Amino acid sequence: MGNNDLGDFLRARRAGLTPDEIGLPVEFGAGxxxxxxxxxxxxxxxxVSTEYYTRLEQGRARQPSEQVLHALCDALRFDDIERRHLFALAGTTAGHKDRAEHSSRLRPALRQVLESMDLASAFVSDRNLTVVGGNTLWALLFPDVAELPRRERSMARWTLLDPRARLVWCDWERVARDYVHGLRLAAAAQPRNQRIANLIGELMMRSPEFPAWWSEHRVQERSTxxxxxxxxxxxxxxxxxxxxxxAADPGQSLVVYCAPSxxxxxxxxxxxxxxGSEPATATTRDTAAES
Incomplete structure (x- = not known):
């Protein structure tokens, strides 16, 4: 995350709207x-005053009130995801300690759920966006990810950095952009998570597309x-x-891929x-974090 992500986000969203979309009088669009x-x-x-808003964009006005944040969300036509992202950037979650620095373990009960899905590819990721477990069909569907060391086992990292991912995803750019947008949300929600910060830094250096997509300040959360x-x-x-x-592990997400009967x-x-009749791969076992 940068030093003025709130201002950059406001500026990017402001640039993406026109007076017509907002319902401003015609004269606002002249010249x-x-x-x-x-x-x-x-x-x-x-x-708010133009001076105050300018200071917000420039990073010179810190910790705006919730009333101001709500007003900005309404003015810029933010959806629920963008609204939550703006509040996170403003530091409304600063009093909550990030619980993401350590690696998660896959509980035996959740591992059993994974392996019970015979015709569904499923995996679990933690707050660090690391895959902590996957079933046999997932390992067969994404063998390049399953074989990675645990600290590098991230669907976002693999999609953006491994050339083979471009051959797997038929709509690679759309999928890659979705991961970038989701990563923005995760970074804002966990500003002290060093692993996410390290992932962003690596993508900045190694992915040709990532810096431009990251600078767009788009946020998105897809659940289906x-x-x-x-x-x-x-x-x-x-x-x-x-x-x-x-519900038992709020920091973990179960992702399931399936096809119509x-x-x-x-x-x-x-x-x-x-x-997949052979014993499950290492990704299905509750292993300790790799250093």
Whole structure:
């Protein structure tokens, strides 16, 4: 995270809106020299002075009140995800200690849930965005990730840094951008998580696309959707994914990929699963964090 992420986020969102979208009078759009809204226009919509809003964008006004934050969210037409992100950047969670620095362990009961999914590829990730466990079908579907050392076993890291990921994801850029947007949310929610900070630094240095996408300050949280993959053995797959949060382990997320019953993709998953009669891979075991 940078030194002025709140200001950068406001500036990026301001640049992405037009007077017409906000419902400003026509004269506000006359003779414009900048893309998007002017600072004064946002300030007027939020009910604050232009000077104060300018200081916010420049990082010279710290810890704005919740009333101001709500007004800015309304002025800039933020959705629920963007609203939560702005509050996190403003430090409203500063009093809560991050619980993400240590690596999580996969509980035996959750491991049993993973292995019970015969025709679904499933894995669990922790607050560090590290995969702490996956079932056999997940390891067969994403063998390049399953074979990574635990500290590097991240779907976001693999997608953005491993050239082979571009061959697996049929819509690689969309998937990669989704991971960048999710990483922004995670970084804002856990500003003291050094592992996430290290991941961002690595992506900045090693991913050609990441710096530009990161600078867009887009945030997004997907819990369901469709992903298209190409597997070297089974061919193309269209899989629906769902993401669940464990009530017993709030810092862990269960991600499940499955296909509609009787679909070609399910038959291809069945073929892939037939290879999985051997003992589960190391990713399904509750292993200690690697140093």
């Amino acid at each position: 414009r020299r900048v893309a998007g809204l002017r600072r004064g226009e946002v300030a007027q919509l939020a009910g 959707g469709l992903k298209r993959l190409h597997h070297p053995v089974t061919g193309d797959l269209e899989l629906q994914y769902e993401i669940f949060t464990s 009787g679909s070609p993709s399910q038959e291809r998953l069945r073929l892939l699963a037939s290879w």
